Amino acid sequence: MSQQMEAAAVQRSDWFDIADIDQIVPGTGAAARLGKAQVAIFNTRDGIFAVQNHDPFSGANVLSRGIVGDIGGRLVVASPVYKQHFCLRSGECLEDGSVRLQTFAVTVRDSRVWIAAGE
Amino acid sequence: MQTKQLVVIGNGMVGQRFLEELVAMDQDFQITVFCEEPCPAYDRVQLSSWFSGATDEDLALTDLAFFERHGVRLIIGEAAATIDRAERKVSGNKGTVVDYDVLVLASGSYPFVPPIPGHDREACFVYRTLEDLRQIKAAAEGCRRGVVIGGGLLGLEAAKALKDLGLTTDVIEFAPQLMAVQLDARGGQLLREKIEALGVNVHTSKATQRIEAGDKARHRLVFADGELETDMVVFSAGIRPQDKLARDCGLTIGDRGGVVIDDHCMTSDPAIFAIGEVALWQSRIFGLVAPGYDMARKLAGHLCDQGEPFSGADMSTKLKLLGVEVGSIGDAHGNTEGSRVCVVEDSIKGFYKKLVINQDATRLLGAVLVGDTSDYDMLLQYALNGLDLPESPVSLILPSDNKPVLGVDALPAQAQICSCNNVSKGALCQAIESGCMTIGALKTETRASATCGGCATLVKQVLDAELKRRGVEVNDHICEHFAYSRQGLYHLVRVNKIRSFDELLESHGTGRGCDICKPAVASILASCWNDYVLDPKHVGLQDTNDNFLANLQKDGSYSVVPRIPGGEITPEKLLVLGQVAQKYDLYTKITGGQRVDLFGARVEQLPLIWRDLVDAGFESGHAYGKALRTVKSCVGSTWCRYGVQDSVSMAIYVEERYRGLRSPHKLKMAVSGCTRECAEAQSKDVGVIATEKGWNLYVCGNGGMRPRHAELFASDLDDETLIRYIDRFLMFYIRTADRLQRTSIWRDNLEGGLEYLQDVIINDSLGIAAELEAQMQGVIDTYVCEWKRTIEDPVALQRFRPFLNDDNPDEQIVYVRERGQKRPARAEEKDKVELVEVV
Numbered sequence: 009m010s011q012q013m014e015a016a017a018v019q020r021s022d023w024f025d026i027a028d029i030d031q032i033v034p035g036t037g038a039a040a041r042l043g044k045a046q047v048a049i050f051n052t053r054d055g056i057f058a059v060q061n062h063d064p065f066s067g068a069n070v071l072s073r074g075i076v077g078d079i080g081g082r083l084v085v086a087s088p089v090y091k092q093h094f095c096l097r098s099g100e101c102l103e104d105g106s107v108r109l110q111t112f113a114v115t116v117r118d119s120r121v122w123i124a125a126g127e
Numbered sequence: 128m129q130t131k132q133l134v135v136i137g138n139g140m141v142g143q144r145f146l147e148e149l150v151a152m153d154q155d156f157q158i159t160v161f162c163e164e165p166c167p168a169y170d171r172v173q174l175s176s177w178f179s180g181a182t183d184e185d186l187a188l189t190d191l192a193f194f195e196r197h198g199v200r201l202i203i204g205e206a207a208a209t210i211d212r213a214e215r216k217v218s219g220n221k222g223t224v225v226d227y228d229v230l231v232l233a234s235g236s237y238p239f240v241p242p243i244p245g246h247d248r249e250a251c252f253v254y255r256t257l258e259d260l261r262q263i264k265a266a267a268e269g270c271r272r273g274v275v276i277g278g279g280l281l282g283l284e285a286a287k288a289l290k291d292l293g294l295t296t297d298v299i300e301f302a303p304q305l306m307a308v309q310l311d312a313r314g315g316q317l318l319r320e321k322i323e324a325l326g327v328n329v330h331t332s333k334a335t336q337r338i339e340a341g342d343k344a345r346h347r348l349v350f351a352d353g354e355l356e357t358d359m360v361v362f363s364a365g366i367r368p369q370d371k372l373a374r375d376c377g378l379t380i381g382d383r384g385g386v387v388i389d390d391h392c393m394t395s396d397p398a399i400f401a402i403g404e405v406a407l408w409q410s411r412i413f414g415l416v417a418p419g420y421d422m423a424r425k426l427a428g429h430l431c432d433q434g435e436p437f438s439g440a441d442m443s444t445k446l447k448l449l450g451v452e453v454g455s456i457g458d459a460h461g462n463t464e465g466s467r468v469c470v471v472e473d474s475i476k477g478f479y480k481k482l483v484i485n486q487d488a489t490r491l492l493g494a495v496l497v498g499d500t501s502d503y504d505m506l507l508q509y510a511l512n513g514l515d516l517p518e519s520p521v522s523l524i525l526p527s528d529n530k531p532v533l534g535v536d537a538l539p540a541q542a543q544i545c546s547c548n549n550v551s552k553g554a555l556c557q558a559i560e561s562g563c564m565t566i567g568a569l570k571t572e573t574r575a576s577a578t579c580g581g582c583a584t585l586v587k588q589v590l591d592a593e594l595k596r597r598g599v600e601v602n603d604h605i606c607e608h609f610a611y612s613r614q615g616l617y618h619l620v621r622v623n624k625i626r627s628f629d630e631l632l633e634s635h636g637t638g639r640g641c642d643i644c645k646p647a648v649a650s651i652l653a654s655c656w657n658d659y660v661l662d663p664k665h666v667g668l669q670d671t672n673d674n675f676l677a678n679l680q681k682d683g684s685y686s687v688v689p690r691i692p693g694g695e696i697t698p699e700k701l702l703v704l705g706q707v708a709q710k711y712d713l714y715t716k717i718t719g720g721q722r723v724d725l726f727g728a729r730v731e732q733l734p735l736i737w738r739d740l741v742d743a744g745f746e747s748g749h750a751y752g753k754a755l756r757t758v759k760s761c762v763g764s765t766w767c768r769y770g771v772q773d774s775v776s777m778a779i780y781v782e783e784r785y786r787g788l789r790s791p792h793k794l795k796m797a798v799s800g801c802t803r804e805c806a807e808a809q810s811k812d813v814g815v816i817a818t819e820k821g822w823n824l825y826v827c828g829n830g831g832m833r834p835r836h837a838e839l840f841a842s843d844l845d846d847e848t849l850i851r852y853i854d855r856f857l858m859f860y861i862r863t864a865d866r867l868q869r870t871s872i873w874r875d876n877l878e879g880g881l882e883y884l885q886d887v888i889i890n891d892s893l894g895i896a897a898e899l900e901a902q903m904q905g906v907i908d909t910y911v912c913e914w915k916r917t918i919e920d921p922v923a924l925q926r927f928r929p930f931l932n933d934d935n936p937d938e939q940i941v942y943v944r945e946r947g948q949k950r951p952a953r954a955e956e957k958d959k960v961e962l963v964e965v966v
């Protein structure tokens with residue numbers, strides 16, 4: 009997400025204060041609630057990312073517990089259940105192009121993690 | 128035209144190969160096979176491996192489906208009894224009568240039993256069929272001493288079997304030396320010394336005159352110059368062609384037996400052919416399988432009008448007898464006129480090598496190798512292909528680092544690489560060309576190395592050389608982030624004392640890592656340094672289950688498996704398990720590993736459950752880790768009327784010793800209290816079976832997707848040696864295996880096989896035994912229960928909250944009840960809770 013879009017989104021004031029960034033161990037993910045939705049938030053060397061926590065293949069809410077890394081240069085999380093890889097930036101599933109996760113805008117302000125809805 | 132009736136008598140190694148060759152051709156025979164043995168063809172060459180754990184199925188060369196698929200009628204368990212050549216009929220000994228147009232005798236040979244008085248007493252056996260082995264094994268239980276009559280190749284194999292069965296073993300040879308056919312006197316002498324050093328007693332120039340009842344043992348063997356008492360006798364005094372049927376119907380038979388055949392395997396009756404060990408070609412019987420296979424191929428071709436003649440065969444052999452390497456090539460005795468010899472003998476290192484060379488020292492005619500056969504493959508190629516010998520032929524057998532190398536590149540395309548299956552270098556190259564890039568693929572395609580396995584090294588060399596020539600790089604990189612194999616990474620971590628993934632990535636990798644390399648490195652780090660796996664610098668590397676120290680279930684909940692060492696549990700602890708399960712409403716099941724699994728725990732419940740379990744004295748069972756799982760035990764000598772050792776105590780000791788040990792894949796062990804094997808130790812990575820004298824150690828078995836029987840690794844060990852071997856074995860596996868490679872697959876890929884492994888672990892051939900033991904001790908000394916540590920670690924505990932911003936559990940984990948316990952609701956049972964757009 010570009011700086012501009014981020015700024016625009018913040019102005020729409022639909023951002024939610026989730027937690028202290030310290031609560032997500034670097035290199036791992038954690039789950040959060042966003043209204044009735046569950047979001048998986050990842051604290052990586054390349055920044056912070058958020059996708060839906062729901063794993064479309066197993067039906068369980070577990071993506072936050074997957075291993076993060078990169079495959080062919082794309083940042084991904086691997087489902088802990090059946091190991092499909094999802095792009096952290098686009099939500100796209102590398103193994104099955106027809107599946108895409110919902111992604112969320114996310115930012116860190118004063119060491120607090122904030123999340124917004126939408127692409 | 129009417130289909131011709133083809134009848135085969137005998138479904139041994141050669142008969143079976145003949146069928147395979149024939150059905151692969153364009154032919155139209157109606158085939159019937161008389162198979163005297165109770166099962167279709169099996170691998171007689173590997174027969175002895177039955178004693179070290181190979182099963183009937185492992186040895187099978189075919190199955191009933193083969194016969195069905197090709198419309199071949201197989202008459203199992205019925206021997207052909209008569210041949211009526213006038214009527215062209217074969218009658219079986221159970222009444223079956225079959226007409227033939229073409230008859231193939233593939234009845235092999237039978238062991239010769241010298242007609243000495245008493246040869247038919249009880250517990251006197253021969254060594255030829257699976258049935259023979261079964262009888263020997265059964266009889267061995269009540270025996271202490273066994274004698275093999277006959278010191279040839281098969282006799283020594285039988286001696287090894289008796290020794291492995293725990294008998295004091297003697298070999299009686301009529302001739303003045305062992306293996307008189309293949310070795311010269313000096314070679315035979317060295318072989319004898321080596322075998323005696325292994326504890327087998329050898330008696331040469333001894334003729335047994337009679338066998339009678341003994342005083343201290345069942346039998347007494349009486350010689351001209353003495354006697355010997357024994358409980359069991361195995362005759363291995365040579366083989367005789369099984370030619371009775373042919374004799375009875377008047378076919379031409381050689382003076383010393385064998386059905387006479389011509390170059391097309393045809394007997395004196397043009398409708399009858401003979402192949403394999405029953406056939407006599409130019410007054411020779413070939414007692415090896417390779418010439419028989421060659422006859423089978425040539426005959427199949429001949430019957431389909433593509434006849435190439437049979438032109439004799441090479442009788443060279445390379446063997447390991449009782450652990451002693453022996454090789455014999457061509458004219459080993461130097462019978463060729465004018466031949467000369469070069470001999471190298473080293474009585475300190477214990478080897479003897481002899482070359483037999485033609486008069487002008489340009490060609491190799493034969494060789495004898497005892498104690499070291501590393502030059503065999505090369506020498507055989509010189510002999511078979513008539514290659515020019517180097518200036519100084521003896522340099523070929525001198526122990527030296529700059530010995531003239533005969534690279535596979537130097538071999539002509541027609542050079543025979545696999546003699547059992549007559550595969551040339553050219554044929555291998557062709558198969559590689561058509562896409563066989565692995566040993567396995569080559570083996571399936573060409574059969575090279577599929578019989579005695581003696582040519583495996585050479586086949587691999589041809590493959591490697593070809594791949595290299597084609598510029599194919601054999602890549603064993605673990606993933607795109609590290610240009611190393613798992614073994615390479617292990618080495619880097621160990622040698623450079625690397626303590627974290629980031630450190631390793633920075634120094635030796637690229638990118639960010641992935642779900643392949645991260646857990647693999649986590650496992651290596653744990654095997655080397657045994658740091659806490661949920662430490663912030665390791666937690667992001669852990670695979671699904673290690674990540675929360677529990678097994679993830681399909682609905683996102685977890686299961687909990689506390690360790691129950693050896694499967695022994697007090698009633699008090701059993702009650703605690705029940706109480707904890709009740710308190711958290713966990714589905715409870717007894718596992719296949721002698722413990723209890725509690726299912727349906729939500730992530731935030733895990734620390735609470737474990738606090739209760741740890742308080743009651745339970746520890747993590749590592750059901751989630753690529754680590755030691757369970758050590759299964761049977762009840763053993765404490766209660767069982769048959770037990771000879773305390774298997775429960777040993778199982779508990781072993782489980783507590785190796786608990787928490789992270790490895791390339793999971794590890795399972797078992798300890799049985801006697802040979803009845805109720806703990807199924809032979810299906811484990813490490814299996815221990817009690818004997819009267821100690822413990823037998825088995826390794827590299829598993830159940831699961833591709834079951835493999837464990838192999839006997841060492842016998843009658845005391846407690847201390849047993850543990851020392853297991854320490855070394857496990858650490859060597861951890862050091863060298865690939866990612867997610869269980870001990871079975873690792874072992875199958877280990878060059879040199881079981882013997883190599885024994886050499887490394889028992890004889891310390893790599894000089895690393897002390898290091899392996901020290902590394903194991905390091906892991907043992909640093910063990911702490913991961914769950915005990917976790918429930919006391921506030922930082923680690925934070926990760927068990929269901930949500931960063933909410934402590935209410937995931938409402939989408941829904942259960943229904945069945946048979947009095949909960950189970951995950953199926954999709955249709957769940958209230959459909961859709962992922963809702965935010966706000």
Ligand code: SRM
Nearest residue numbers: 678686717718719720722724750756829830831832833869
């Ligand atoms: C619970 C249990 C089944 C049961 O209810 O009895 C079980 C359950 C699982 N087994 Fe197993 N296996 C269980 C005994 C076995 C056995 C029998 C035994 O150990 O005596 C075998 C065959 C023996 C063997 O391993 O050689 C067995 C062969 C496998 C395999 C195939 C391994 C292979 O090499 O082919 C897998 C898959 C794997 O590990 O990659 C597997 C994997 C699994 C996993 C971990 C699958 C997964 O990733 O979710 C299951 C986890 C269940 C859980 O959440 O606890 N399980 N599994 C047994 C636990 C034993 C224990 O106390 O720890």
Ligand SMILES: Cc1cc2nc3c(=O)[nH]c(=O)nc-3n(C[C@H](O)[C@H](O)[C@H](O)COP(=O)(O)OP(=O)(O)OC[C@H]3O[C@@H](n4cnc5c(N)ncnc54)[C@H](O)[C@@H]3O)c2cc1C
Nearest residue numbers: 137139140141142163171172206207234235403404415416
């Ligand atoms: C322990 C051992 C180790 C060996 N090691 C090696 C080795 O390392 N290398 C090597 O090259 N060779 C080895 N051999 C020899 C090899 O096994 C034989 O050369 C090979 O099996 C010969 O094949 P065949 O089909 O001619 O005979 P067999 O394999 O003996 O088959 C003949 C079959 O015909 C059956 N039969 C006989 N008469 C009748 C009848 N009337 N009706 C129906 N069926 C009948 C027999 O029951 C038998 O099943 C070894 C042999 C043994 C016993």
Ligand code: SF4
Nearest residue numbers: 716718719724831832
């Ligand atoms: S057999 Fe399959 S389904 Fe059953 S417990 Fe093992 S892994 Fe799970």
Ligand code: FES
Nearest residue numbers: 545547578579580
């Ligand atoms: S030489 Fe026996 S399998 Fe190749």
